[in-house]
Amino acid sequence: KQEVTQIPAALSVPEGENLVLNCSFTDSAIYNLQWFRQDPGKGLTSLLLIQSSQREQTSGRLNASLDKSSGRSTLYIAASQPGDSATYLCVLILTGGGNKLTFGTGTQLKVEL
Amino acid sequence: EAQVTQNPRYLITVTGKKLTVTCSQNMNHEYMSWYRQDPGLGLRQIYYSMNVEVTDKGDVPEGYKVSRKEKRNFPLILESPSPNQTSLYFCASMPYAGSSGRPPSSYNSPLHFGNGTRLTVT
Numbered sequence: 001k002q003e004v005t006q007i008p009a010a011l012s013v014p015e016g017e018n019l020v021l022n023c024s025f026t027d028s029a030i031y032n033l034q035w036f037r038q039d040p041g042k043g044l045t046s047l048l049l050i051q052s053s054q055r056e057q058t059s060g061r062l063n064a065s066l067d068k069s070s071g072r073s074t075l076y077i078a079a080s081q082p083g084d085s086a087t088y089l090c091v092l093i094l095t096g097g098g099n100k101l102t103f104g105t106g107t108q109l110k111v112e113l
Numbered sequence: 114e115a116q117v118t119q120n121p122r123y124l125i126t127v128t129g130k131k132l133t134v135t136c137s138q139n140m141n142h143e144y145m146s147w148y149r150q151d152p153g154l155g156l157r158q159i160y161y162s163m164n165v166e167v168t169d170k171g172d173v174p175e176g177y178k179v180s181r182k183e184k185r186n187f188p189l190i191l192e193s194p195s196p197n198q199t200s201l202y203f204c205a206s207m208p209y210a211g212s213s214g215r216p217p218s219s220y221n222s223p224l225h226f227g228n229g230t231r232l233t234v235t
Contacts (some may be wrong), residue, residue, distance in 0.1 A: 043228035
């Protein structure tokens with residue numbers, strides 16, 4: 001069974017820092033990996049999608065990488081801002097038929113002034 | 114705009130009073146799914162549907178029903194709500210990957226979530 005762990009579970013940084021969020025998975029048979037952010041009590045907003053044939057994707061200050069051989073994806077946030085404070089989730093879409101999804105455990109980020 | 118729309122956003126009800134949470138998507142996605150999110154437990158799948166008239170149980174289906182009579186709609190029904198169903202609910206949709214596990218070539222942003230429904234059962 002695919003297990004997805006996000007480390008750290010919580011992170012507090014001062015504004016302006018560059019930071020890395022990690023998503024580790026046990027089974028490399030994934031098709032896509034998608035990063036989301038969730039504000040408290042709100043919905044999930046898609047940030048970046050990496051298809052299994054890709055190594056990384058970039059959007060503004062965000063960069064996500066995927067290394068299937070090591071079972072790891074990272075989300076890099078440059079020059080963090082208080083508005084980046086949220087919970088970040090990685091979601092794996094698995095191969096093997098159908099639409100199997102596995103959710104990461106989440107990283108709660110707080111960016112302080 | 115591509116979106117998944119859930120209604121209502123907030124709902125307070127009493128034990129035993131039947132309710133329905135609606136979910137609609139405008140992307141012609143085959144796959145739709147319901148999740149509940151509780152503190153410390155993350156997102157757990159309730160039911161999912163691969164296409165019209167095709168539904169199946171997720172990890173926590175007890176106390177819930179769904180229907181998929183049209184491709185765009187996937188309502189979640191609580192026939193007799195109980196306080197342990199107090200939670201934040203999300204609907205999601207994506208294209209169907211098919212039995213081969215290989216999504217269509219237009220698989221650019223597969224997974225979309227609704228904005229959530231905060232349900233309180235007293």
